[in-house]
Amino acid sequence: MKKPLIIIILTLVSIVAIIYFKAENKYDSAEVKINIASMGADGYKNTSYILDGEEIIMKNGVAETESAPGSAMKKTTTYFGNEVKYDFNKDGRKDMAFLVSQETGGTGVFFYIVVALNTQTGYKGTEGFFIGDRIAPQTTNIEENGTMIVNYVDRAVDEGLTAEPSIGKSLRLVFDREDKVLKEVVEN
Numbered sequence: 263m264k265k266p267l268i269i270i271i272l273t274l275v276s277i278v279a280i281i282y283f284k285a286e287n288k289y290d291s292a293e294v295k296i297n298i299a300s301m302g303a304d305g306y307k308n309t310s311y312i313l314d315g316e317e318i319i320m321k322n323g324v325a326e327t328e329s330a331p332g333s334a335m336k337k338t339t340t341y342f343g344n345e346v347k348y349d350f351n352k353d354g355r356k357d358m359a360f361l362v363s364q365e366t367g368g369t370g371v372f373f374y375i376v377v378a379l380n381t382q383t384g385y386k387g388t389e390g391f392f393i394g395d396r397i398a399p400q401t402t403n404i405e406e407n408g409t410m411i412v413n414y415v416d417r418a419v420d421e422g423l424t425a426e427p428s429i430g431k432s433l434r435l436v437f438d439r440e441d442k443v444l445k446e447v448v449e450n
Contacts, residue, residue: 343360361412375402400413
């Protein structure tokens with residue numbers, strides 16, 4: 263009588279252990295898949311960034327939100343490009359900086375540069391640095407010392423926003439590792 267009872271108890275314990283470990287492995291595998299996806303070649307296009315104090319969650323390089331609560335107008339943020347790879351936070355991993363454009367439903371197209379920090383758990387977006395409205399981005403480069411140079415064409419100070427950009431400009435930025443933000447380098 264003791265043998266069948268022991269066999270039944272061992273069988274039940276085995277079934278519970280199998281169910282538990284399958285559920286645990288299923289969760290771990292899903293988490294690993296999410297982390298691998300966010301660390302992949304385009305993982306930086308699938309993370310969140312802060313633009314003008316608002317969190318923007320990008321999926322495949324695009325985010326769409328309401329321009330205002332209850333509004334039919336949409337604010338669309340899109341990966342623009344001009345990416346550069348550099349270890350901005352000095353952790354041994356190449357991070358990514360690139361331009362995004364944002365249309366708010368009006369006539370403006372606002373450009374920002376953001377940094378995606380490559381962490382062990384995937385890319386983490388930073389606060390975007392505003393470049394300009396209705397500009398014509400050209401190139402983005404990085405110097406050996408980590409200074410980033412964003413080249414673009416803008417309008418003259420006295421020209422209206424409807425004028426075609428015609429003046430070449432360069433913005434020099436460095437990444438502040440402590441605050442995790444881009445800051446402009448002001449030359450004297």
